[in-house]
Amino acid sequence: MGNFPAPCSQxxxxxxxxxxxCRHYRMGETVIRAVDGVSVRVRTGEFVALLGSSGSGKSxxxxxxxxxxxxxxxxxxxxGRDLSKLSREELAKYRLRVVGMVFQSFNLIAxxxxxENVELPLRFAEVDRSERDSMxxxxxxxxxxxxxxxxxxxxxxxxxxxxxxxARALINRPRLLLADEPTGNLDSRTGxxxxxxxxxxxxxxxxxxxxxxxxxxxxxxxxxRMIFLADGKLVDDRQNIPARASAGSHPVDAGARS
Amino acid sequence: MKIPDLTELALRNLRESVLRNxxxxxxxxxxxxxxxxxxxxxxxxxxxxxxxxxxSGLFDTVFVSSRRELRGMGRxxxxxxxxxxxxxxxxxxxxxEIERLPNVSEAxxxxxxVTELRYDDKPHLTMVSALPDSAKxxxxxxxxxxxxxxxxSASEAILQKSFAEELxxxxxxxxxxxxxxxxxxxPLLGKELTMxxxxxxxxxxxxxxxxGKSAPSADDLAAAAYSVISRQVKLKIVGVSDLDPESMRGPxxxxxFLPLKLAxxxxxxxxxxxxxxxxxxxxxxxxYSSISVRVKDPAKVQSVEDSIKKMGFSTFSIVDASxxxxxxxxxxxxxxxxxGSLALTVASIGIVNTLVMAILERRREIGIMKAIGASDxxxxxxxxxxxxxxxxxxxxxxxxxxxxxxxxxxxxTNIYLRRQSLxxxxxxxxxxxxxxxxxxxxxxxxxxxxxxxxxxxxxxxPVQALRYx
Numbered sequence: 144m145g146n147f148p149a150p151c152s153q154x155x156x157x158x159x160x161x162x163x164x165c166r167h168y169r170m171g172e173t174v175i176r177a178v179d180g181v182s183v184r185v186r187t188g189e190f191v192a193l194l195g196s197s198g199s200g201k202s203x204x205x206x207x208x209x210x211x212x213x214x215x216x217x218x219x220x221x222x223g224r225d226l227s228k229l230s231r232e233e234l235a236k237y238r239l240r241v242v243g244m245v246f247q248s249f250n251l252i253a254x255x256x257x258x259e260n261v262e263l264p265l266r267f268a269e270v271d272r273s274e275r276d277s278m279x280x281x282x283x284x285x286x287x288x289x290x291x292x293x294x295x296x297x298x299x300x301x302x303x304x305x306x307x308x309x310a311r312a313l314i315n316r317p318r319l320l321l322a323d324e325p326t327g328n329l330d331s332r333t334g335x336x337x338x339x340x341x342x343x344x345x346x347x348x349x350x351x352x353x354x355x356x357x358x359x360x361x362x363x364x365x366x367x368r369m370i371f372l373a374d375g376k377l378v379d380d381r382q383n384i385p386a387r388a389s390a391g392s393h394p395v396d397a398g399a400r401s
Numbered sequence: 402m403k404i405p406d407l408t409e410l411a412l413r414n415l416r417e418s419v420l421r422n423x424x425x426x427x428x429x430x431x432x433x434x435x436x437x438x439x440x441x442x443x444x445x446x447x448x449x450x451x452x453x454x455x456x457s458g459l460f461d462t463v464f465v466s467s468r469r470e471l472r473g474m475g476r477x478x479x480x481x482x483x484x485x486x487x488x489x490x491x492x493x494x495x496x497x498e499i500e501r502l503p504n505v506s507e508a509x510x511x512x513x514x515v516t517e518l519r520y521d522d523k524p525h526l527t528m529v530s531a532l533p534d535s536a537k538x539x540x541x542x543x544x545x546x547x548x549x550x551x552x553x554s555a556s557e558a559i560l561q562k563s564f565a566e567e568l569x570x571x572x573x574x575x576x577x578x579x580x581x582x583x584x585x586x587x588p589l590l591g592k593e594l595t596m597x598x599x600x601x602x603x604x605x606x607x608x609x610x611x612x613g614k615s616a617p618s619a620d621d622l623a624a625a626a627y628s629v630i631s632r633q634v635k636l637k638i639v640g641v642s643d644l645d646p647e648s649m650r651g652p653x654x655x656x657x658f659l660p661l662k663l664a665x666x667x668x669x670x671x672x673x674x675x676x677x678x679x680x681x682x683x684x685x686x687x688x689y690s691s692i693s694v695r696v697k698d699p700a701k702v703q704s705v706e707d708s709i710k711k712m713g714f715s716t717f718s719i720v721d722a723s724x725x726x727x728x729x730x731x732x733x734x735x736x737x738x739x740x741g742s743l744a745l746t747v748a749s750i751g752i753v754n755t756l757v758m759a760i761l762e763r764r765r766e767i768g769i770m771k772a773i774g775a776s777d778x779x780x781x782x783x784x785x786x787x788x789x790x791x792x793x794x795x796x797x798x799x800x801x802x803x804x805x806x807x808x809x810x811x812x813x814t815n816i817y818l819r820r821q822s823l824x825x826x827x828x829x830x831x832x833x834x835x836x837x838x839x840x841x842x843x844x845x846x847x848x849x850x851x852x853x854x855x856x857x858x859x860x861x862x863p864v865q866a867l868r869y870x
Contacts, residue, residue, distance in 0.1 A: 209772070212864050235774060236774070236776070238771070238772065244773065246772075246867070250769045252770075254417050266402055266406045267770075267773070267775050268774070269403055311773065
């Protein structure tokens with residue numbers, strides 16, 4: 144924890160800065176340019192949607208920001224840290240402390256109960272057991288799953304699983320929430336539920352959110368900014384006024400009225 | 402990750418695929434069991450031998466003889482030592498002096514002679530020797546019929562089995578099974594044996610001057626004179642020994658044993674007496690051809706030997722033999738260990754296999770853990786912990802299994818020994834150090850087996866792993 148490079152003060156306004164970011168894969172003879180020279184800046188506290196058709200490189204971009212992958216060239220600086228310069232060990236710490244991630248397929252560990260899944264990052268952070276329990280409980284409480292502590296993921300609905308995944312992503316109080324098609328496996332109503340929560344974290348906790356989606360409607364409803372990718376290149380970057388601007392509105396309201 | 406967390410996660414993961422992991426663990430336990438069984442057999446045999454040898458008195462005994470004997474075991478000394486004719490006489494004074502040396506528990510004269518024994522009016526010639534009271538604990542009298550001498554000066558005798566056969570006229574033909582010692586003893590115990598022997602008697606002082614009167618001038622050897630008289634003594638047979646207590650002595654081994662004090666009081670003419678006759682100062686005091694010295698601790702044999710040599714006597718002990726015996730056991734140990742380890746090596750391949758399978762199966766899980774912040778080290782440690790847990794578990798079960806196998810074989814062997822009317826033995830011994838060593842060894846082997854799978858799991862690319870369904 145201690146030897147982590149301190150963020151530079153000058154980039155405080157930007158949570159994420161990418162400079163000519165490239166990620167190329169070699170598949171036999173051909174080179175696949177999954178991310179091909181993308182330069183973007185995301186302000187701290189911004190809710191950004193990364194849009195594009197499948198194969199546009201949006202997930203690859205997210206993996207680079209998450210520190211799961213390393214750029215072929217260019218740089219990505221998150222919270223003042225140049226990820227391409229971090230060691231494997233430092234990248235793991237970065238993922239543990241700075242980033243929270245949710246996935247389309249929830250990615251909970253099937254052999255563990257919800258409470259164990261949620262507290263797993265705390266184990267890697269070497270938090271004491273006594274603290275872990277209460278932290279996991281309050282995180283699950285926040286996403287409304289307090290009663291399901293000791294259930295296994297397979298005993299829950301998709302929406303509940305994604306809520307648990309959100310609780311896990313939040314447990315280490317990260318500055319950045321990265322969501323890869325978080326509603327992709329959910330029906331529209333539970334999708335809305337999840338998205339309202341994400342929006343809540345963005346507004347109430349001031350977390351920077353980057354969400355990958357192929358649903359333009361979803362992005363328009365929640366994101367403040369929409370970045371369009373095609374063939375690994377940035378094709379459009381526009382501000383958006385979220386349709387659900389009123390923070391107070393309850394997620395179920397819309398469904399109930401329609 | 403902290404060690405308790407690691408252990409907990411590892412055990413949880415092992416429980417997830419119970420069958421496969423149990424089978425792997427069973428493999429390890431069989432390996433450990435075979436190692437434990439082999440090494441405990443080695444330990445047991447070694448203990449058995451050392452116990453036998455210690456009880457036989459060979460390893461804590463120093464044989465002392467005078468240089469005047471001219472057939473000392475140390476040829477080197479014979480050449481370099483003092484002139485035999487001028488060296489010290491092994492008499493009672495020397496015996497007492499030796500007995501007073503530090504670490505010496507007793508020093509007793511070696512009295513042995515060939516003489517005639519009559520049983521049922523039939524004469525039998527054999528070697529007779531005297532036994533000190535301490536010989537009671539001698540291993541050679543294990544399985545003896547009857548009892549040891551009632552006292553150190555009782556007129557009693559113990560027979561060796563082969564002599565008992567001779568007395569009864571039952572000597573079996575060569576190669577035939579040996580008769581049971583209990584059957585041999587039954588008709589003999591309590592019976593009387595008559596021993597004829599040559600008693601050495603000092604010439605009465607009144608007789609000597611009388612002889613002097615008749616021939617006063619010349620050969621006035623009265624001071625050293627004694628007569629040899631044929632005598633008889635009746636001995637009660639109290640015991641028949643199954644084993645041969647003096648097998649080490651080869652052709653001079655005795656078949657009839659008398660209590661030491663009794664033998665001394667008989668003043669039997671010894672071969673050495675004749676030679677000593679010519680020594681000017683020779684009197685009636687007995688001179689021993691050799692003395693057996695029992696040392697309190699086998700480790701002290703060398704120092705006792707040295708001090709006796711300084712007194713001017715020749716010595717002999719079997720310390721060197723015991724050293725080479727230890728060498729033999731070390732080699733035996735190594736071989737048994739190698740054979741035992743083979744099974745463990747096979748089991749370790751099982752660990753590698755199980756963990757590599759687990760990586761394939763839990764690829765996605767590893768990806769998830771990495772995505773939420775697990776470092777390469779965390780993943781590596783987790784797989785190590787799983788390998789280690791299987792190793793410790795397998796080790797403990799294996800030690801128990803090895804011990805159980807040993808007990809069963811011990812039990813079986815002892816049934817066999819009892820049928821042969823031999824005393825039971827402990828061939829299979831699992832000492833604490835072996836149990837601990839086996840568990841630690843199993844752990845180390847498992848961790849080494851975990852090296853490759855853990856490294857492979859740690860290097861897994863999280864993006865690839867997460868894509869894997």
